[in-house]
Amino acid sequence: MSEFIVVNNVSRLFGPNLSTGEKIATKLGAKVETRSVRAVSDVTFSIRKGETLGLVGESGCGKSTLGRMLAGILPPTSGTVTLDGKPLMERGIKVTTRVQTVFQDPFASLDPRMKVGETVAEGPIAHGLTTKSEARRYVGEWFERVGLDPVWGDRYPHQFSGGQRQRIAIARALAMQPDVLICDEPVASLDVSIQAQIINLFLKLTKDLELTTVFISHDLSVVQHISDRVAVMYLGRIVELGPVAEVFGMPAHPYTSALFDSVPKLVLDADELVHFDTIKGEVPSPLSPPSGCYYHPRCPLASETCQESQPIIQPVSDLRAVACHHFKAQLDIRVND
Amino acid sequence: MTNPVLSVTNLSTHFFTRDGVVKAVDGVSFDLARGEIMGLVGESGSGKTVTGFSLLGLVDAPGRIVDGSVKLNGTELTTLSEKELRTRRGREISMIFQDPIATLNPMLTIGQQMRMAIDAHERLSSRAAHARAAELLTQVGIPSAAVRLRAYPHEFSGGMRQRVAIAIALLHRPTVIVADEPTTALDVSIQAQILHQMRDLARETGTAMIWISHDLAVVSSLASKLAVMYAGRIVEQGPTANLLRDPRHPYTAGLIASLPSTAKPGTPLTQIPGATPSLLSLPPGCPFEPRCDYATSKCGTDPEITLKDSRGWRCFHPIGQNAEVPT
Numbered sequence: 001m002s003e004f005i006v007v008n009n010v011s012r013l014f015g016p017n018l019s020t021g022e023k024i025a026t027k028l029g030a031k032v033e034t035r036s037v038r039a040v041s042d043v044t045f046s047i048r049k050g051e052t053l054g055l056v057g058e059s060g061c062g063k064s065t066l067g068r069m070l071a072g073i074l075p076p077t078s079g080t081v082t083l084d085g086k087p088l089m090e091r092g093i094k095v096t097t098r099v100q101t102v103f104q105d106p107f108a109s110l111d112p113r114m115k116v117g118e119t120v121a122e123g124p125i126a127h128g129l130t131t132k133s134e135a136r137r138y139v140g141e142w143f144e145r146v147g148l149d150p151v152w153g154d155r156y157p158h159q160f161s162g163g164q165r166q167r168i169a170i171a172r173a174l175a176m177q178p179d180v181l182i183c184d185e186p187v188a189s190l191d192v193s194i195q196a197q198i199i200n201l202f203l204k205l206t207k208d209l210e211l212t213t214v215f216i217s218h219d220l221s222v223v224q225h226i227s228d229r230v231a232v233m234y235l236g237r238i239v240e241l242g243p244v245a246e247v248f249g250m251p252a253h254p255y256t257s258a259l260f261d262s263v264p265k266l267v268l269d270a271d272e273l274v275h276f277d278t279i280k281g282e283v284p285s286p287l288s289p290p291s292g293c294y295y296h297p298r299c300p301l302a303s304e305t306c307q308e309s310q311p312i313i314q315p316v317s318d319l320r321a322v323a324c325h326h327f328k329a330q331l332d333i334r335v336n337d
Numbered sequence: 338m339t340n341p342v343l344s345v346t347n348l349s350t351h352f353f354t355r356d357g358v359v360k361a362v363d364g365v366s367f368d369l370a371r372g373e374i375m376g377l378v379g380e381s382g383s384g385k386t387v388t389g390f391s392l393l394g395l396v397d398a399p400g401r402i403v404d405g406s407v408k409l410n411g412t413e414l415t416t417l418s419e420k421e422l423r424t425r426r427g428r429e430i431s432m433i434f435q436d437p438i439a440t441l442n443p444m445l446t447i448g449q450q451m452r453m454a455i456d457a458h459e460r461l462s463s464r465a466a467h468a469r470a471a472e473l474l475t476q477v478g479i480p481s482a483a484v485r486l487r488a489y490p491h492e493f494s495g496g497m498r499q500r501v502a503i504a505i506a507l508l509h510r511p512t513v514i515v516a517d518e519p520t521t522a523l524d525v526s527i528q529a530q531i532l533h534q535m536r537d538l539a540r541e542t543g544t545a546m547i548w549i550s551h552d553l554a555v556v557s558s559l560a561s562k563l564a565v566m567y568a569g570r571i572v573e574q575g576p577t578a579n580l581l582r583d584p585r586h587p588y589t590a591g592l593i594a595s596l597p598s599t600a601k602p603g604t605p606l607t608q609i610p611g612a613t614p615s616l617l618s619l620p621p622g623c624p625f626e627p628r629c630d631y632a633t634s635k636c637g638t639d640p641e642i643t644l645k646d647s648r649g650w651r652c653f654h655p656i657g658q659n660a661e662v663p664t
Contacts (some may be wrong), residue, residue, distance in 0.1 A: 008504040058524040058526060070402040074454075074544065077613065087563055115517070118625045144414065145633045160372040161612055163612065189382040191381055191551065191555070191593050191613070192380065192551065192592055192595055192596065193380060193591065193592060193609040193613075194380075194612065195595070196596075196597075196606040196607065197596035197607070199597065199606055200605045200606055200608055203603070203605060218524070218525070219597075221596065221598040223599050224597065224598075224599075224602060225597035225598075225600065225602050225606070226603065228600075244602065245602070258526065259526060261529075262525045262526045262529035263525050263529075263530070263554070264525075264528070264529070264532065264552070264554040264555045264557070264559075265554055265557075265558065265598070266553060266554045266557050266581060266593070266596065266598060266599065267558055267577065267578050267581065276527045278526065278530045278533055279526040279529070279530075282494055282526075283496075283497060283524070283526075284525065289581075
């Protein structure tokens with residue numbers, strides 16, 4: 001099987017920015033608060049060519065940090081990310097244009113003082129995909145592909161609605177002719193009716209252009225709709241990974257199961273109100289994560305083992321992996337349901 | 338229906354801007370019974386928040402309630418003075434906002450803020466006020482409430498802050514709470530906990546709620562009835578499950594069909610073409626007409642609301658109703 005993107009044992013720490021004085025002081029042995037947050041810790045997985053991988057989890061679980069490392073925007077503290085066997089970054093600098101990113105907020109990701117056509121043309125001109133004289137036509141073609149009128153290239157971002165801006169952001173990413181697209185919550189800020197338009201555009205483009213995609217979202221129904229496989233993150237770790245239908249249909253990790261039950265479902269069948277299965281408590285602070293399995297304080301299946309040892313991610317079947325001491329019990333619960 | 342505690346008739350709130358009149362709320366009517374939860378859904382700019390603000394008399398210039406009536410426990414609110422409104426806000430009707438960071442004062446402890454909210458309407462001893470505040474924090478699911486009263490807002494997580502805002506809204510056991518997207522900024526696991534608690538609180542205390550949301554799934558699991566807003570009007574209303582299962586208005590049907598959860602994975606979603614219209618330049622007639630598959634020449638005039646059984650819709654071509662010829 002062709003492993004296109006390989007993520008090997010990647011971690012990312014965010015520590016306090018020490019001043020020069022503090023740095024010297026630590027070197028000399030003084031105690032300075034250097035507590036750091038492990039936003040992503042020891043993540044290993046791979047993505048196949050042409051596949052869409054969904055990355056889900058609650059705020060602070062590290063999904064955006066992982067996404068930025070996959071996009072080559074943020075260097076990992078340890079571990080490597082490779083595309084086709086070659087590293088994405090060298091000495092902290094992105095060395096490929098084959099990965100492009102679409103961000104959540106199309107209001108913040110477009111320069112308000114540049115015409116949108118110029119914004120989209122900037123990258124392709126810099127990397128020789130088009131020339132200054134050809135740029136207009138080149139950008140126009142990408143505008144048409146994402147459902148915008150090519151003449152709108154002369155307008156400024158504030159003249160567009162949220163949905164249109166997200167189309168511009170997609171055009172900008174695609175005009176670089178990438179192989180991989182990293183999408184960080186691209187539909188989260190859009191209205192439902194516009195969200196459907198962007199999801200449809202996204203489905204069509206990934207298929208037409210044979211893109212490999214990582215789709216980061218907190219919205220499980222969107223991820224379920226467009227992904228081939230899904231990775232569920234909790235406090236910086238991937239707790240479960242596998243084909244969407246299997247993971248959502250029969251979660252092997254208690255967190256996946258509870259997360260899925262927490263999502264409000266559209267009640268269509270009965271005039272009675274649904275029962276919520278809620279996860280107790282809140283996500284612990286990543287500054288002082290619990291011992292053992294990070295999920296144990298909230299987990300209905302937790303035992304003594306879970307307090308002591310951290311489960312490593314292991315295969316459940318050919319395609320699935322889970323990090324849980326009691327995944328067999330969890331799978332049994334679902335069978336008996 | 339038994340006597341409604343809140344009765345809104347033909348409410349219209351317009352904003353008089355330099356560019357023209359924005360009819361943010363245009364002829365909205367509904368009733369709310371004791372302990373009932375109504376979901377008010379719509380996309381950005383549909384007027385759902387301005388409707389909520391209008392109920393509490395919180396619309397600022399250049400906006401103004403230009404028409405209609407809001408009756409709370411039989412009292413007309415739209416004609417009250419600001420002073421009279423203040424005696425009712427927080428006591429009879431209160432509001433919960435989307436962003437709890439913006440609603441809580443960062444310089445005061447939670448206890449001080451709750452005390453201020455109590456003092457606004459009641460004379461209680463320090464001890465009694467403290468006990469009341471602690472009781473409400475416990476009720477909304479904040480552990481060790483007495484200790485937490487001494488904490489500042491920044492010491493709470495987003496979910497906990499929203500619980501505090503809910504506790505403050507509940508302090509005087511108001512008749513009606515207007516909740517404006519209170520769980521939108523929260524994670525799903527926290528959202529589920531809060532929805533669960535709100536439903537129980539409404540049942541236990543008899544407080545009626547208007548739950549404003551853009552998320553059909555959230556309101557469908559919480560509210561017993563729904564009102565769908567588009568371009569400042571309620572285009573469809575009725576009992577939740579009934580309305581969602583069998584929508585009459587093409588806009589409601591389009592919204593439901595565009596949800597990823599209602600489609601087969603990987604297939605294109607049903608989409609409503611175009612975008613919501615600017616309220617400054619609303620075309621005459623039905624505002625949904627330019628985006629509607631069912632539109633005919635008849636839609637050039639504005640449809641009145643059709644009420645039938647417990648359902649209501651503003652459309653000349655309601656879905657599934659054409660077969661029934663009225664006699």
